[in-house]
Amino acid sequence: MGQEKIVGKPMLRKEGVAKVCGRAHYIDDMTMPGLLHGATVRSSIARGRILGVEFGAGIPWDEFTIVTATDIPGANEIAMINHDWPCLAAEVVNHAEEPIVLLAHPERHLLPKAVAAVRVTYEEWPAVFSIEESERRDPVVWGEDNVFKSFLMEKGDVDAVWVSADRVVEGEYTTGAQEHLYIENNGAIAVYSAEEGLTVWGSLQCPFYVHKSLVKMTGLPEEKVRIVQVETGGAFGGKEDYPSMIGAHAALLAMKSGKPVKIIYDRAEDMAATTKRHPSRVRHRTAVTRDGKLLGAEIEIALDGGAYSTLSSTVLSRATIHAGGPYYWPSIRVRSKAFATNYPPYGAFRGFGAPQSLFAIERHMDRIADELGIAPDELRRRNLLRPGQTTTTGQKIDEDIDLDHLMNRALAESDYHAKRERFSRENAGAGTKKKGIGFAAFLHGSGFTGSGERYLNSLAAMDVTAEGKARVLVSSTEFGQGTNTILCQIAAETLGVDFDAVEMGPPDTSVVPNTGPTVASRTSMVVGKLVHTAAVGLKKTLVASGLLHEGYSTGEFVTAARTYVAEHGALRSESRYEAPPNVHWDDQLYRGEAYAAYAWAVYVAEVTVDQTTWGVTVDDFVAVQEVGRVLNPVLATGQIEGGVAQGIGWALYEKVMWNRGRMGNNQMTNYIIPTSQDIPPIRVFFEERPFGHGAYGAKGIGELPMDGPAPAILNAIAHATGRQFNSVPLLPEDIFREMAVSKLEPEEVVTL
Amino acid sequence: MSPQTYSLRVNGNIYKVATHPMARLLDVLRVDLQLTGTKEGCGEGECGACSVLLNGELVNSCLIPVAQAGGAEIETVEGLSADERLHAVQRAFLECGGAQCGMCTPGMLVASAHLLSKNACPDLAAIREGLNGNLCRCTGYMRIFEAVERAVSGAGEGQG
Numbered sequence: 001m002g003q004e005k006i007v008g009k010p011m012l013r014k015e016g017v018a019k020v021c022g023r024a025h026y027i028d029d030m031t032m033p034g035l036l037h038g039a040t041v042r043s044s045i046a047r048g049r050i051l052g053v054e055f056g057a058g059i060p061w062d063e064f065t066i067v068t069a070t071d072i073p074g075a076n077e078i079a080m081i082n083h084d085w086p087c088l089a090a091e092v093v094n095h096a097e098e099p100i101v102l103l104a105h106p107e108r109h110l111l112p113k114a115v116a117a118v119r120v121t122y123e124e125w126p127a128v129f130s131i132e133e134s135e136r137r138d139p140v141v142w143g144e145d146n147v148f149k150s151f152l153m154e155k156g157d158v159d160a161v162w163v164s165a166d167r168v169v170e171g172e173y174t175t176g177a178q179e180h181l182y183i184e185n186n187g188a189i190a191v192y193s194a195e196e197g198l199t200v201w202g203s204l205q206c207p208f209y210v211h212k213s214l215v216k217m218t219g220l221p222e223e224k225v226r227i228v229q230v231e232t233g234g235a236f237g238g239k240e241d242y243p244s245m246i247g248a249h250a251a252l253l254a255m256k257s258g259k260p261v262k263i264i265y266d267r268a269e270d271m272a273a274t275t276k277r278h279p280s281r282v283r284h285r286t287a288v289t290r291d292g293k294l295l296g297a298e299i300e301i302a303l304d305g306g307a308y309s310t311l312s313s314t315v316l317s318r319a320t321i322h323a324g325g326p327y328y329w330p331s332i333r334v335r336s337k338a339f340a341t342n343y344p345p346y347g348a349f350r351g352f353g354a355p356q357s358l359f360a361i362e363r364h365m366d367r368i369a370d371e372l373g374i375a376p377d378e379l380r381r382r383n384l385l386r387p388g389q390t391t392t393t394g395q396k397i398d399e400d401i402d403l404d405h406l407m408n409r410a411l412a413e414s415d416y417h418a419k420r421e422r423f424s425r426e427n428a429g430a431g432t433k434k435k436g437i438g439f440a441a442f443l444h445g446s447g448f449t450g451s452g453e454r455y456l457n458s459l460a461a462m463d464v465t466a467e468g469k470a471r472v473l474v475s476s477t478e479f480g481q482g483t484n485t486i487l488c489q490i491a492a493e494t495l496g497v498d499f500d501a502v503e504m505g506p507p508d509t510s511v512v513p514n515t516g517p518t519v520a521s522r523t524s525m526v527v528g529k530l531v532h533t534a535a536v537g538l539k540k541t542l543v544a545s546g547l548l549h550e551g552y553s554t555g556e557f558v559t560a561a562r563t564y565v566a567e568h569g570a571l572r573s574e575s576r577y578e579a580p581p582n583v584h585w586d587d588q589l590y591r592g593e594a595y596a597a598y599a600w601a602v603y604v605a606e607v608t609v610d611q612t613t614w615g616v617t618v619d620d621f622v623a624v625q626e627v628g629r630v631l632n633p634v635l636a637t638g639q640i641e642g643g644v645a646q647g648i649g650w651a652l653y654e655k656v657m658w659n660r661g662r663m664g665n666n667q668m669t670n671y672i673i674p675t676s677q678d679i680p681p682i683r684v685f686f687e688e689r690p691f692g693h694g695a696y697g698a699k700g701i702g703e704l705p706m707d708g709p710a711p712a713i714l715n716a717i718a719h720a721t722g723r724q725f726n727s728v729p730l731l732p733e734d735i736f737r738e739m740a741v742s743k744l745e746p747e748e749v750v751t752l
Numbered sequence: 753m754s755p756q757t758y759s760l761r762v763n764g765n766i767y768k769v770a771t772h773p774m775a776r777l778l779d780v781l782r783v784d785l786q787l788t789g790t791k792e793g794c795g796e797g798e799c800g801a802c803s804v805l806l807n808g809e810l811v812n813s814c815l816i817p818v819a820q821a822g823g824a825e826i827e828t829v830e831g832l833s834a835d836e837r838l839h840a841v842q843r844a845f846l847e848c849g850g851a852q853c854g855m856c857t858p859g860m861l862v863a864s865a866h867l868l869s870k871n872a873c874p875d876l877a878a879i880r881e882g883l884n885g886n887l888c889r890c891t892g893y894m895r896i897f898e899a900v901e902r903a904v905s906g907a908g909e910g911q912g
Contacts, residue, residue, distance in 0.1 A: 012846055019854030020842040020861060022789020022829035029788035181889050183793045183801055183855035233791070233855030234889050267794040480853030480890045634849040638895050642852065645892030668798035668887070676883040676893045 006493040007696045010634040014484035014504060015231070024231045027187040027203045028264045035189075036065065038253045038263035039111035041101035041118045042273060043093035046342040046661030047127035047141065050091055053101060056117035064114060065257040067102040072252065074219030078244045079212050084142070085308040085345065087217055087248045093122070094141065095307035095344045096662040097273040099245070104253040104261050127342035129661060131281055131302045134339035141307075142340030148305045149313035149338045151320045153590040155392055156331025158287075161296035165287035169368045173284070173360035174727045175710070177304075177656040178277035178649075180349060181673055182479075184233025186242055186274060187264035190250035197224030198251055203232045204243035206517035207475050211509045213244035214251055229507035232479035236646070237348030239479065240519055241310050242274045271666035275347025276656065278315055278338070279304040282323070282360035292372055292379045294330075299323045301336035301357060306345035312338040315346075317449050319353030321594045322707075324392040325361035326403060326443040327383040332392050342661050348519060350646065351706035354444055362440035362711030363726055366718060376715065377411060380441050393594045398582075400689060401600060401626065407441055410602035410624040413685060414439075419606065420719065427720065432611040435619075438715025439604040440708045445595030446700025447522040450585035453577060453596070459513040460530035462491060462538045463505075463572040468562030470495055470538065473505040474515040476527045481702050482635035483523050489631060490528050490695045494535035497554040513574070521700025524631055525597065528695030530575040537573030580693040597691045597699045601625035603644070603708030606680075607716040614732035614740070616652055616717060618680040625704060626687040629697030633686075636701055641682045643705025648680075649673045651710035655729045758822040762787065763831030773819035777811075778802045780818045781828060789829040789858045793887070800886030803859035804828050810866045810885070829858035832865060840903040841865050850899035852890035860886045864900050873904055 018024040041053075053068070055061050069076050069090035078085040089100045103114050127141065128134045134146045142148070162168060188202035197220055204210055207227040214225050227247070232239060246263055253261040265273070281302045287295040301319050305312035316338040323334045369379040384403040390396050411417060416437055423435040447453050461473040472491050478484045484504045492502040505512055515527050542548040547560035564571045585592040606620040623640050630636045653672040657664040665671045690697020710728050718724055723738055755770045762785060769784045781787045781804070790813060793801030797812040804813045805827040832839040841864045844850065851857040860883065867874055867882035874882060879900045880893075888896060 010847075010849075013849070013851065015854070016846045016851060017838075019851045019857050020838065020845050021833050022787075022858045024854050025788070026791070026855065028792070029782075183799060183853065183887065183889055184791070185793075231854065234853040236889070267796070482852075634847075634895070638849040638852060638891055641892035641894040642890045643892075646889070667796060668794040669796060673887060673889065674892075675887060676880045676896070679893050682892055682894050 004493050004696065006489045006499050007631055008629065009632070011485055011489050011499050011632060013482065014488055015478065026184055026231045026233055027189060027201060030189060030201060030230065032260045034259050036104040036106055036253065036257055036259050036261045037108040037111055038102060038104040038250055038261045039115050040099045040249060041103065041115050041120065043089060043096055043098040043100060043120070045093065045122050045124050046096050047094055048092065048122040048124040050089065050093060050100065051121040051123055054119045056119055059114050059117045063105060065104040065253055067252045067256055071256055072217060075216050077216060078248065079216045080241060080310050081313055082309045085310060087245065095342050097344050099249065102249050102253050104257055127661060129341060129658070131304050131339050134341050141342055146340045147337050148309040148340055149316050151316060151336045151590060153320055153334040153392065155329060155394055156296065158296040158298060158331040158333045161287040161331055165295055166290040167288050167371060169286045169288060169371050171284045171364045171367050171726060173282045173363050175280045175356050175359055176729055177279050177346065178349060178654050179271055179656060179671060180236045180238030182234030182236060182238055185265045185267055185270040186239065186246050187262070188243065188247045188250040189260060189262045190247065190254035191260045192251065192254040197226065199226045199228065200247045200251055201228045201230050202243050202247050203239060204229050205235045205239045205477055205479060205519065207477065207507055207509050208514045209240065209517055210244045210247045214248060217248050218251060226508065226510045229477045232477065235479040236350045237352065237519065238274060240348040240517065242347065267668060268666045271671065272663045273344060275310065275345055277349035278312065278346040278353065278356065280356035282357055284360060284364045286364065286368060288368055288372065290372065292374045292382045294327060294383045296331035297324065297329060299332070299334045301334065303338045303353070303356070304341050304343065304346060305338040306341060306343045308345045310345045310347050312346065314449070315348070315353040318445070319357040320590070321393060321445065321449065322354040322443070323357040323361060325358060325365070326385050326441050326600060328385050328389045329392055334392065343658065350643065351703045352520065354703065355707050355710065358442045358707045359710045359728065362442065363714055366438065366715045367724060376439070377407060380407060384441065391594070394591045395593045399597065399691070403441065403600060406600055406624055406626060406687060407602045409685065410439060410604050410622055413624065413683065414604035414606065414620065414622040416604055423719065434609045434611060434720040435607065436609065436716040436718070436720025437604065437606045438712050438719050439602060440711035440715065441602045442707045443598045443600050444521065444700065444704040444707055446597045446599060447526050447595060448520050450587060450592070450594055453526060454579050456516040456577065458516040458527065458530060458577045459574060460515045460527060460534050461513050461572055461574045462531065462534040463570065464561040464565055466562065466565055468558035470497065470502045470561065471505045472502065472531055473512045474527055474531065475507060475509070475512050476515050476523045477507050477518045481639060482632060483518065485635060486524050486631050487528060487531050490531050491535045493696070494532050495539050495557065496552070497557045501554050501558060521702045521704065524698040525691070525694040525700050526577065528698055529693065530577060532695045533575035534573045537575065538571065541571060541573060596693060597628065599625060599627045599699050599701060599704045601704055601708055603712045605709065605712040605716045607713060607720055609717060609720045609735065614736040618648055618713060621680045621682045623682060623705060623708070624685045624687065626689055627701045627704065628691035628694055628699030629688055630686050631696060631698050636686065637684045639701050640684045640705045644682050644709050645674050645679050647706050647709025648713065651713045651728045652730060655731060758818050760821055760824065760826055762826045763828060769818065771818055774817045776814055777816040777818055777821045778813040781813060787828055787830055791855055791858055793855065798887070800859045800863065801856050803862045803886060805862060805866060810863055827862070829861055832861060839865060840906045841868065841900065844899040844903040844906060848899035848902055849895040850891065856886060856888045860888065860896060864903065867900070868903060
């Protein structure tokens with residue numbers, strides 16, 4: 001570490017100039033001759049049978065291309081883990097906003113009126129709108145029992161600990177749905193001809209997910225389906241699953257009309273119809289000694305998965321594995337279930353289940369500390385994982401971690417102890433503004449869970465262009481996180497050439513190999529390593545050919561590469577995933593090495609609770625983390641700050657208001673995300689301990705910052721108010737209800 | 753309503769557009785003039801992705817009917833980097849990591865340039881206030897604040 005010239009340096013974003021000049025082309029910036037605009041007729045009810053579809057008067061229907069489920073050439077399915085998610089509802093609908101009919105017309109402005117003129121009649125059936133109703137099977141809306149997936153994860157003999165425990169602490173913690181609110185809405189363009197096959201351009205994270213889904217839906221051979229990611233304006237997991245849906249819809253309209261079709265959602269449609277973060281309910285029962293040693297835990301996790309299973313089983317898996325937090329548990333049992341309801345399907349969102357279970361454990365740790373009369377940091381200090389100990393899955397910690405040090409640094413940077421003492425003293429006074437400081441300690445597994453990376457079997461490649469420029473060929477996509485820049489840094493460093501001598505190949509399934517999806521904080525660590533190996537291969541070939549000699553300059557590399565291509569036609573090097581040694585995972589028992597590496601963090605939040613408005617402001621935020629080697633300090637800091645801001649939104653502002661299964665506040669006007677005036681100074685600190693099996697020592701980073709803010713903030717609010725709030729989002733009216741209304745005499749209470 | 757012809761001066765160039773009076777300035781810019789740098793985020797004046805300057809005032813172009821913009825002077829993100837030279841705020845956004853996904857960036861840059869034209873040396877509170885009509889979901893705003901501060905200090909060095 002330290003000798004590198006490009007890795008670890010704040011190289012400028014590869015596509016940065018295009019972005020700051022307004023020249024980056026997003027899906028709605030593309031057009032083509034003869035283009036039709038597509039729109040979607042959606043279910044207005046949450047559950048029922050479709051009785052009929054009528055096309056109302058006043059619309060020139062003969063000018064429209066109209067698609068229903070009967071037009072689907074292959075399987076009526078969006079390919080995910082299971083086979084239950086229809087591309088278009090045929091006979092029944094299971095959630096509001098479920099797509100039923102597709103329309104296309106050359107004039108975009110005619111579509112809203114046409115969509116409104118399609119009248120779908122239903123026989124409405126009872127629907128399920130909560131985890132509790134789903135648990136009671138009241139009624140059964142999916143499979144035999146409303147359960148998409150369940151896990152049981154056990155370590156040690158938890159049944160034996162309750163008798164020997166000094167204290168047993170119980171708690172229930174809930175979290176709400178969260179909308180991704182990427183600034184660019186979903187969109188896709190499809191073109192089809194019998195000779196050329198199908199091409200779909202889209203705002204998306206995972207080109208090969210869309211490819212797999214469209215091959216199945218169209219029945220076309222794999223080589224006749226081509227997916228191209230265009231510049232993507234934010235994703236956060238929200239463009240992992242849903243682009244397969246919108247891509248399929250554009251494809252169906254293009255295949256039927258024989259013309260290019262563009263579908264762009266407006267904000268209201270995007271918010272109402274696409275996936276969101278899974279709501280959760282987590283129950284903890286913890287056995288602990290008088291002096292704060294954790295003996296055992298029973299944890300029960302329930303996720304609301306929405307109407308179709310989509311990615312719920314894997315979200316639940318990550319929630320389950322992260323449920324115990326960064327602590328050593330002699331015994332633990334985690335039971336978890338993902339339930340079906342009749343909300344639009346919940347899907348991937350930064351953190352992928354971990355924020356939900358980490359919110360619960362980190363609130364619960366503060367509750368335990370409170371009950372025992374031990375300081376929150378002292379309770380954690382006595383239980384934080386240490387090298388050589390095992391995690392809840394029995395994974396031995398062989399990384400050289402020092403979580404004590406991480407916590408101490410976070411507490412020092414935030415002046416935690418002095419502020420904790422001062423706020424406690426000052427809050428006893430008469431002032432209406434109460435201050436609090438709280439923190440959360442957590443971990444986040446990098447890459448796919450368990451055997452996931454082995455199943456993905458990712459392939460990356462590098463080649464050189466006719467001009468002698470090295471190209472990175474991966475299906476890993478850029479949507480703001482810095483994929484282009486980081487992977488080019490790794491390639492340039494490894495090749496020993498200037499950053500500008502390396503470029504990204506197009507994220508096009510007909511050009512790049514399948515490097516797996518751009519999810520799960522896997523790009524820098526897993527794909528970065530593959531790019532490193534491919535670059536080593538490229539360099540070796542050039543040196544072995546005699547065209548390049550050690551100690552070469554960038555200019556000599558370019559000349560050698562150009563010559564090689566001129567002489568041999570092409571120069572390409574590939575690299576296939578190999579699991580780090582000693583990674584074993586039992587998918588049945590949920591035992592073993594859950595992740596090749598973990599990122600670790602301690603976040604501290606300082607808040608003010610205004611007892612006049614009941615509003616909470618976050619005044620300061622310290623984020624200390626160990627993410628292995630930081631490959632680009634500006635991009636990495638931006639990832640942390642952005643994740644913290646989303647976490648603040650999830651904790652304090654962002655509430656999805658449901659009305660019989662439909663989102664009632666599907667507008668930026670009344671679904672509130674943090675603005676430039678809501679965000680505290682976010683102070684980011686990295687501890688760098690290079691990870692031996694990541695590219696130049698990198699581990700995962702993108703999702704980690706979503707995990708810590710909510711529990712840190714609610715712990716700070718508990719300090720400020722003396723009340724234990726265990727639910728997010730926590731809005732001023734929630735605090736008011738708890739603190740002001742409960743103080744009033746019954747006749748003073750007005751209905752809120 | 754039948755189409756009418758409007759004359760707009762955008763980034764110093766004069767365009768004539770035949771369109772409906774209630775057509776959104778955003779669509780006129782993006783579709784008729786093919787200036788796609790200006791983005792649509794929400795279509796209801798909340799997110800600021802479509803921010804442009806209309807006669808020197810910062811507006812959400814999704815809320816402006818073209819009838820209101822006839823004869824007006826309009827500046828978009830494409831106008832910031834005339835002659836292929838980056839404006840100080842563009843350079844600073846690039847260096848500080850102020851642009852991530854890039855979708856709020858055009859509006860954020862126009863708002864930042866507007867802020868600096870009104871207040872050559874804004875403090876952090878003024879920067880926060882000046883950008884409060886522009887939502888960013890990627891950065892958490894810190895890199896953007898830093899970029900505006902850097903653009904200020906860069907301008908202070910007197911480089912042309």
